[in-house]
Amino acid sequence: MSSIETSYIVTAVVGIVLGFGIFLAVRFLLPRRLKATYEAQREMIVQKAKERQGQLVQEAKKRADEKLQQMTEELEVTLEEERLSLESLENDYALQEQFAEHEEERIQKLESSIQVHQKKISDLEESLTAQNDEKVSILVEKQSRLAQIADCDVQTTKQNISDTVLNDRRLDSQKRIKELVDDLESHSKKGAERVLSRILSRYQPTFVWPKSVNHVEIQNPRLFEAIAAESSTLIQDLGQLSEGVELTLSPAEHEGMPSVIRLGGGYGIYKEAVRLTLEEVLPRGPSQWGRIERVYQKHRQAIEIQAAKLGRQAVNELKLNNIHEEIQKMVGALNWRTSYRQNQFHHSVEVSRLAGLLASEMGVDPQIAKRCGLLHDIGKGIDYRIEGSHAVISGDYADRFGEKRIVCDTVMSHHNDLVLDTPLSFVLKSADTLSGARPGARINLEEGYQERLHAMEEAIKTFSGIQKVAIMNGGREVHIGVNHKRIREEDLQDFCAAIARKIEEDVAFPGQIKVLVTRRFEATAVA
Known part of the structure; x- marks a missing residue:
């Protein structure tokens, strides 16, 4: 190991020992110093709080004194105003007392004056009553003398004058009413003529009126003799099958003319079925007469189907809705019913069209008018077995199959069986008259x-x-x-x-x- 490394180690150890010593010194000395600092700061804060408290107390006291002074001044002002108001009320009360005293004096004077005037009025009334009694007695006396002179009492004279005045007024009123009625009739007639002129210009029928055949000719004299024989039941059998159709065997009126079987009465469909049955069965001879029932039922069913078809066709052409199927059949059955030789099916359709045109001109509902026109004669088909007017029968059946009351009543009124003064009733009557009175519509032989x-x-x-x-x-x-x-x-x-x-x-x-x-x-x- 070198000396340099040794010096490094020694230096490190010394540094560590010094650092640890400093750490211990700071650890024991720093808290004491901080505590002293905190104590000084706390005392300073407490001192400042006490000074602030004193300042706030002084300010609150000052504000309370100012508020009290303000309230005292306001109370003094209010008291002064109340005092002045009380003085004003006292003055007013004094004035009102003075006025009441003056009014009381004036009322007393008026009462005295009224008493004086009432006494004067009472005196005048007594005077007037006496004068009136005198006048009445004089008038009665004069009337009595006048009645003696004229030989007529007062009541009779009054009655004569009243009757004269009333008669004059009644005569004037009648003249005025007649003038008004004449003027109204003139204007109404002109208006009606204009309406009818427009209607006739708009209506142009294109159908051909069919002619009804109510007889069957018998060309073979032997065939006539066979039918007329006592043993033959052909006429009777057909009469029973047709439920009311009258069959009359008529011989030839002149030489060269055929004999005929005339058909009358009964239901139109049944009568036509009888005619077709006779035309089919007679040429085949008596041997085939035993099957007339089957032939009759065949023709009857075919005609009933044709009647229902005609009824639907009429309803569709007139653009009507919700008409019961039975009513449609009754309308179609009128094709085999005539009145003064006028086909009643075409008559009903024509009346319906005319009623619709008239209604549109007069401001009446055209659909209801057409409905009434189509149904107005359905009772003619069954009037042979129901007693009463065909108009009443038609209205009754229309009601039975769900038609509205206004339609039923109008149908009943078209021959005045039910009196109904409505525009719709007059429309139907006019249309019915136009169809029946049209040239060529009906044939009424003058002699018959x-x-x-x-x-x-x-x-x-x-x-x-x-x-x-x-x-x-x-x-x-x-x-x-x-x-x-x-x-x-x-x-x-x-x-x-x-x-x-x-x-x-x-x-x-x-x-x-x-x-x-x-x-x-x-x-x-x-x-």
């Missing part, structure tokens, strides 16, 4: 028409007590006036029913006839 009217009048005049007879509406209505002395009021309904039965027995007529009997009592005096 006059004969029917004459027969109706003769049947009515067989009853006693008849004063006058008026046949109206093309023979559909009869108005009868009876003598009130001969016919009692409680017998009127039975009397009317008896006349209707007599007309049914003695007169042949299409459709129905309404009988109206009027019993009127009148008293006449001449002044």
